Amino acid sequence: MNDPEALLHYLDVLLKENNFTKAARELYISQPYLTQLIKRIEKRLGTQIINRDHVPFSLTEAGMIYYKYLENISYNDQQLERELAPFTQPNKEIIKVGILESLGTFLLPRLLPDFLKENPTVEIQLFENSPRTNETKLLNGEIDCYIGQTPKTISRDLTYSVKDGEQYYVVIPQSSSFFQSGKFILEPSSLDLKEVLQDPMVLSSSESAIRHQVNGLFQKFHIKPNIVLESKSIVTTTELALRGVGLTISSASILTKMRQTPINLLPIDENLIYIQFFIATPTNKELSPALQRLITCFKKLNLKSSI
Numbered sequence: 324m325n326d327p328e329a330l331l332h333y334l335d336v337l338l339k340e341n342n343f344t345k346a347a348r349e350l351y352i353s354q355p356y357l358t359q360l361i362k363r364i365e366k367r368l369g370t371q372i373i374n375r376d377h378v379p380f381s382l383t384e385a386g387m388i389y390y391k392y393l394e395n396i397s398y399n400d401q402q403l404e405r406e407l408a409p410f411t412q413p414n415k416e417i418i419k420v421g422i423l424e425s426l427g428t429f430l431l432p433r434l435l436p437d438f439l440k441e442n443p444t445v446e447i448q449l450f451e452n453s454p455r456t457n458e459t460k461l462l463n464g465e466i467d468c469y470i471g472q473t474p475k476t477i478s479r480d481l482t483y484s485v486k487d488g489e490q491y492y493v494v495i496p497q498s499s500s501f502f503q504s505g506k507f508i509l510e511p512s513s514l515d516l517k518e519v520l521q522d523p524m525v526l527s528s529s530e531s532a533i534r535h536q537v538n539g540l541f542q543k544f545h546i547k548p549n550i551v552l553e554s555k556s557i558v559t560t561t562e563l564a565l566r567g568v569g570l571t572i573s574s575a576s577i578l579t580k581m582r583q584t585p586i587n588l589l590p591i592d593e594n595l596i597y598i599q600f601f602i603a604t605p606t607n608k609e610l611s612p613a614l615q616r617l618i619t620c621f622k623k624l625n626l627k628s629s630i
Contacts, residue, residue, distance in 0.1 A: 421456075489575045507588060
């Protein structure tokens with residue numbers, strides 16, 4: 324067998340089941356076939372790849388190298404398929420979209436289903452990277468468009484269309500001294516925002532667009548933030564705040580998907596933090612008809628969320 328994705332799956336199931344018979348049953352293959360497959364790989368490599376003398380099974384050091392090798396081959400095969408798509412699928416219109424993963428979970432389900440239904444000959448390829456990486460890829464011609472937030476920070480060499488954003492809140496867990504029992508969304512005047520922001524905070528990492536605005540908020544109030552933890556994902560920081568790790572700043576679209584728990588939400592004045600979403604393309608570059616239609620669909624979206 325030479326299919327790296329299939330081999331990765333076989334190894335994953337074998338390590339999960341810790342038994343060749345059970346793993347083979349789940350894989351719908353025979354136990355002798357699976358056993359011989361692993362033995363053939365080990366014979367070819369000249370070393371053992373799975374510690375199977377003890378339960379749970381585990382990869383040997385050589386096995387971890389081989390596993391990583393399979394992952395790299397699988398990734399490179401996918402990249403090659405992407406690059407060859409314009410030639411192997413000439414009837415397909417391909418749009419390479421850069422987006423931050425946490426933003427994509429909110430925005431792409433609103434944008435892509437209807438667009439793809441109306442444009443069956445279009446294929447979307449997603450590149451989920453940090454805002455700066457997406458911007459660089461767009462400027463270098465590696466992607467066709469970049470969907471992000473806070474357009475004021477992007478390069479002047481890009482043209483963008485903007486949609487209104489959404490309300491942001493300070494998430495105050497029950498463990499905070501600022502928590503007010505029996506309340507959910509607080510009146511903005513009920514707490515001093517400057518004092519609240521000096522509590523321990525869980526924040527998105529520095530490369531995120533929202534963090535740039537949050538940093539501006541700290542600077543406006545002349546605060547050195549007490550950051551206890553950072554994450555690339557605003558979803559993760561919100562969940563951590565809900566569990567009492569610290570306060571965070573999150574959006575309506577994220578908070579509406581979270582589990583119900585005793586928290587307070589302190590609205591932040593839109594003059595302090597207000598997120599705008601945008602789709603950007605290189606200035607002075609002719610856009611494909613498919614990309615023009617995608618931009619039109621983006622402009623029609625209603626991206627405002629309420630709690």
